Amino acid sequence: MQLIDQHTKRIMEGCKERARDAGLVFDAETLEYYVTNVDMLELSPKNMIPTLYDYWLQDIQVLHGKGEYEIYPSNPYETVINTRPVISFYNDNNPDWLNVMIFYHVLGHIDFFQNNKFFEKTWDYDFKEKALTEKRMIAKLRTQKGRKVDYVIEFAKGIDNLVGYFQDLNSTTDVPIGSLLPDKIDFYFNHFLQNIRLAGQRELLQEIDIYNHLEDTADKSKHDLLLKKVLIRNPEFEELYKVYSEKKKVPYRDLMQFVMEESNFLNTDENKWMNGVIDIIRDTSLYFSPMIRTKIMNEGWASYWHEKLFMNDERIKGHEVGFSRINANVTAISRVGLNPYAIGWRLFTYIEEMAEKGAYSYEFQKLTDTEQRKLYNQQTGTGKDFIFAVRKNFLDSTFISQFLDQSFMDKHNLFVVGQRINPQRHTREYYVKSRKLKDYKEMISDSLYHPPHIEFQTKPDGSLYLNHIFENKELYREYIPNTLVGLEYLWGHPVYLETTELDLEEMKKRQSKMDSATTAIPQTIEPVFHRVIYSVKERKVTKQKAA
Amino acid sequence: MKDKNLPHGGDSERKTPEDIFNFAVLDTIHVPGIYSYNDQKTIVGLQAGALTTGHMYDLDRLLERDRLREKDGFPRKIRLGKLVKPSRDGGDKSIIIPSASEEKLYHWKSEEQFTEGPSTGGSGDEAEGDVIGEQPIREGESGGQGPGQGEGGEHGMGTDAFEIGRVLTEQFELPNIKDKGKKVSLTRFTYELSDMNRGHGQILDKKQTLRRVVKTNMVLGNIVPEQEIDMSKLIITPADRVYRTLSKEKERESQAMVFFVRDYSGSMQGKPTEAVVTQHVYIHSWLVFQYQRRVISRFIVHDTEAHEVPDFYTYYIKQVAGGTDIASGYALVNKIIKEENLARDFNIYVFHGTDGDDFDSNGYKTLDELKIMLPSINRIGITIAENSWTTHGNSVVSGYLKKSALVQKHTELIHYDAFKADEADDKRLIQSIKTLIS
Numbered sequence: 001m002q003l004i005d006q007h008t009k010r011i012m013e014g015c016k017e018r019a020r021d022a023g024l025v026f027d028a029e030t031l032e033y034y035v036t037n038v039d040m041l042e043l044s045p046k047n048m049i050p051t052l053y054d055y056w057l058q059d060i061q062v063l064h065g066k067g068e069y070e071i072y073p074s075n076p077y078e079t080v081i082n083t084r085p086v087i088s089f090y091n092d093n094n095p096d097w098l099n100v101m102i103f104y105h106v107l108g109h110i111d112f113f114q115n116n117k118f119f120e121k122t123w124d125y126d127f128k129e130k131a132l133t134e135k136r137m138i139a140k141l142r143t144q145k146g147r148k149v150d151y152v153i154e155f156a157k158g159i160d161n162l163v164g165y166f167q168d169l170n171s172t173t174d175v176p177i178g179s180l181l182p183d184k185i186d187f188y189f190n191h192f193l194q195n196i197r198l199a200g201q202r203e204l205l206q207e208i209d210i211y212n213h214l215e216d217t218a219d220k221s222k223h224d225l226l227l228k229k230v231l232i233r234n235p236e237f238e239e240l241y242k243v244y245s246e247k248k249k250v251p252y253r254d255l256m257q258f259v260m261e262e263s264n265f266l267n268t269d270e271n272k273w274m275n276g277v278i279d280i281i282r283d284t285s286l287y288f289s290p291m292i293r294t295k296i297m298n299e300g301w302a303s304y305w306h307e308k309l310f311m312n313d314e315r316i317k318g319h320e321v322g323f324s325r326i327n328a329n330v331t332a333i334s335r336v337g338l339n340p341y342a343i344g345w346r347l348f349t350y351i352e353e354m355a356e357k358g359a360y361s362y363e364f365q366k367l368t369d370t371e372q373r374k375l376y377n378q379q380t381g382t383g384k385d386f387i388f389a390v391r392k393n394f395l396d397s398t399f400i401s402q403f404l405d406q407s408f409m410d411k412h413n414l415f416v417v418g419q420r421i422n423p424q425r426h427t428r429e430y431y432v433k434s435r436k437l438k439d440y441k442e443m444i445s446d447s448l449y450h451p452p453h454i455e456f457q458t459k460p461d462g463s464l465y466l467n468h469i470f471e472n473k474e475l476y477r478e479y480i481p482n483t484l485v486g487l488e489y490l491w492g493h494p495v496y497l498e499t500t501e502l503d504l505e506e507m508k509k510r511q512s513k514m515d516s517a518t519t520a521i522p523q524t525i526e527p528v529f530h531r532v533i534y535s536v537k538e539r540k541v542t543k544q545k546a547a
Numbered sequence: 548m549k550d551k552n553l554p555h556g557g558d559s560e561r562k563t564p565e566d567i568f569n570f571a572v573l574d575t576i577h578v579p580g581i582y583s584y585n586d587q588k589t590i591v592g593l594q595a596g597a598l599t600t601g602h603m604y605d606l607d608r609l610l611e612r613d614r615l616r617e618k619d620g621f622p623r624k625i626r627l628g629k630l631v632k633p634s635r636d637g638g639d640k641s642i643i644i645p646s647a648s649e650e651k652l653y654h655w656k657s658e659e660q661f662t663e664g665p666s667t668g669g670s671g672d673e674a675e676g677d678v679i680g681e682q683p684i685r686e687g688e689s690g691g692q693g694p695g696q697g698e699g700g701e702h703g704m705g706t707d708a709f710e711i712g713r714v715l716t717e718q719f720e721l722p723n724i725k726d727k728g729k730k731v732s733l734t735r736f737t738y739e740l741s742d743m744n745r746g747h748g749q750i751l752d753k754k755q756t757l758r759r760v761v762k763t764n765m766v767l768g769n770i771v772p773e774q775e776i777d778m779s780k781l782i783i784t785p786a787d788r789v790y791r792t793l794s795k796e797k798e799r800e801s802q803a804m805v806f807f808v809r810d811y812s813g814s815m816q817g818k819p820t821e822a823v824v825t826q827h828v829y830i831h832s833w834l835v836f837q838y839q840r841r842v843i844s845r846f847i848v849h850d851t852e853a854h855e856v857p858d859f860y861t862y863y864i865k866q867v868a869g870g871t872d873i874a875s876g877y878a879l880v881n882k883i884i885k886e887e888n889l890a891r892d893f894n895i896y897v898f899h900g901t902d903g904d905d906f907d908s909n910g911y912k913t914l915d916e917l918k919i920m921l922p923s924i925n926r927i928g929i930t931i932a933e934n935s936w937t938t939h940g941n942s943v944v945s946g947y948l949k950k951s952a953l954v955q956k957h958t959e960l961i962h963y964d965a966f967k968a969d970e971a972d973d974k975r976l977i978q979s980i981k982t983l984i985s
Contacts, residue, residue, distance in 0.1 A: 040587065044587075056609070056612055057624070057647050057649075079585075079586035079587055079590070079591050080586070089587075089591070090591060091591050094591070101590070102586075102590055102591055105586065105590060109586075147612075147615065147619075151619070151621070154624075157649060157651070158649075158650055158651050159651065159652075160651070161651050161652070161653070162652065292582075295581055295582060296581060299584070299586075302586075326590065329589065330589045330590055333670045334579065334668065334669065334670070335669055335670065335671060335679070335680070336667060336668075336669045336679070336680065337579040337580065337667055337668065337669070338579070338580050338581045338667055338668040339579070339581075339584060340581045340582075340584055341584060341589065343668070412670055413670045413671055413672060414668065414669070414670050415668075415669055415670065415671070415673075415675070416666050416667075416668065416669070417666060417667050417668065417669035417679070418663050418664075418666050419663060419664040419665070419666075420663050420664070422681065425681065427681040427682060428664070428681060428682045429678045429680070429681045430669070430678070430679050430680045430681065430682075431676065431677060431678045431679060432669070432671075432673045432674065432675050432676060432677050432679060433666055433675070434675060435674075435675055440668070443666045443667065443668060444581075444668065446656075446666075447580055447581055447667070448581070449582070450654060451652075451653075451654070452652050452653070452654055454652065468652070471654075473654040473655060473656055473657075474654075474655055474657045475652050475653065475654065475655065476652075476653040476654070476655040477655075477657075478648075478650075479648065479650035479651060479652070479653060480652065482622060482650040483650045483651055483652055485621065485622070486650075497652075501657070502657040502658055507658070507661050511661055525658075525661050525662060527657075527658035527661070527662075539620060539621070
């Protein structure tokens, strides 16, 4: 690993100037290093953070079987790391013009890291330095505690995808959370009426209407007036509100925090140091969280800019053909597969176009005629501002659900590809499964990073009870036992996990029934799920059907 | 137009070792998804290539580490799991992969095993329902079953069966097969007068010398075709003399001949096949180690008929079919042994994997064949990977083996082990190997 030479650095500085002129915003200081493929061996298991703590399993490739990487992507790594100053890594034998392209791509990433709201928590400190301190701390602990340190790392990593990233983000963001109404009123409309009274839509609208027609009087605000009315009809309201607000006062803790604070095992004098290690794992996971949730946007944004800026850079005239080849490799939309560069870049370009036309307006949305929609053009001149706002305020899931629409799909001929076995030809066929927007969006959102939602509580006997809220995907079974064993180690008492699983026996029965019934039309088997409880006691894992 | 090269990630120019490995060697069905792309691969041209990863770790150290885990009461983390990538060209393209999973609670679309594979994105002009591409399925991968399952997508360092065997023998403490007193094979040399040399040597090759003489004299014009030859005019130069010289010819002699016999009848579908094949991979690897590559393996599959297949690859991927007649497999082994007179030169081992079903419910035919086989072989190890519907230890084969006087008489030669195929993890398979070869 060595710094890039002066010549290349000069090129980079030139790129920065041009990028800034184009509107990108980023810190002045950056560091660029040449790395070799051998360096990459050490860097990639550390997600490109050279100072990340050592851990023996980093020496082994963490292998993902067939398609498993798609089930649970680990932290994505880029050629840029989100540190202060930002560090980026290069191949030392790329020609200048290619470096220019890469620099622009990198600058796109830097701008994204430093402006997208979801990265806000990473802005105030330098992760690389923090990691270095932690690396030293772990190394020191290892000399004192031996391989226990690695068990703690391993078991903490076992639950590090369950960190409360969004809750954590909420604690700093300047965006107002929840309602602008006073707490009690908010409780009335958003909780009491809907969840306790189970009011229908009509009643709800009526209540809102009443509220909207209330006027402040001389001595009483409209809120007081409303509450008075409410209390007459619902004498229990005050009491319920009290319970609710008590509950609300307890700040949210994610599973890792909960374990650190509540575990009897961890909070003995002898084991207190473990909390330090768990905290490191949790922080690291939080640090990478925005990255994995903005993969499409981040790559799309960087590709958008490398293309735009490269083509306008007069220093490398004459390399357009070479550029086009590489650029096409990067951003060509896959015949089969999901290329985040391709989708992200096209979507940003599309959004800019649409915003330029003024399509994100009520007036446009009202148009139902395709021709009219096509011809609609307000020439707002705000396309660029609009995409800058998008890069600031969105993440992959909202980006896709908000902006990916039918005309985008039509424009780029997108469809959902299904795969099926053709027993006659003995092949696996890829076929066009759907061209519908709804299906396409569903397919993308299905492939986006989404850790399971797990609620937890302590039982009177000291055990930890996890409740997996089923979202039509079960948990990867092979990994459940060891994860729970690890958690039990940290918790010090038995651990239970209630979750939903596919009823394999029933499924097999149905399948054989279908195989025997010779119908010409292929049918799909409706999945049958049942609720099960895993329990781990003294490292023995058992599973039973939930009552 | 069918796109034969599906799937592609659009990075054809800069194929990294990993890509090649993924797509060509493992011929995995792998459609790139959102998170399989990164800058290093796509733009920068950097790659922590999977094939070079071998330099990273010191296997022994890692395994030692893993052994300590067990001592501490945690399950082992490193798996030397499903590690063979048999290749058609015969060579042992085994891949030893110390792999570890980061176990967490992850989402998983479990019902996909019963329905279609996962959906992904695509683009093109085709209408809904149109097929846009296809990939041949490896034999054995039908509907996601068969031994091929689970192999895909793994990368690791390429090494050979020798390395796996070393690990198995050393780390899993497999007992070694006893030497049965046959001559230990050596690298043997024979001397043959096979090399030709002009000018000098041990024995003059008259025929070759005469040829050269004729040639030389034709060039000189001393011999004119269709005219009588004046022998006195012929000139013999020293260079025309062709001698044979004694040369050292290396000949390798194999000490062990191993027959892998696999039941590939219909009932073997799925788990039993997976268990048997995986176990045979281990045994194969281990024997290659034990006999320092002087082991010859033969592969036989049978349902009601037995066939010899040319290499491990074919053996490994062969699709299941038909009913079961175990005797057919043993009969073929006997036939080969007899025809090639193998018993004289080789330690012969037979490893047979079945799910325990046999048409020959009393085992008369099978036991007869066994009886013929026993004098020639050093050991037969029978693996019974029971199907889920068989109660443990009650398969047909277990039944007649248990009752057989032959088996009781030759406990030294016949070992068998029965286990539930569903429960056969690596550990159980290793334990089973121990039983078979102890």
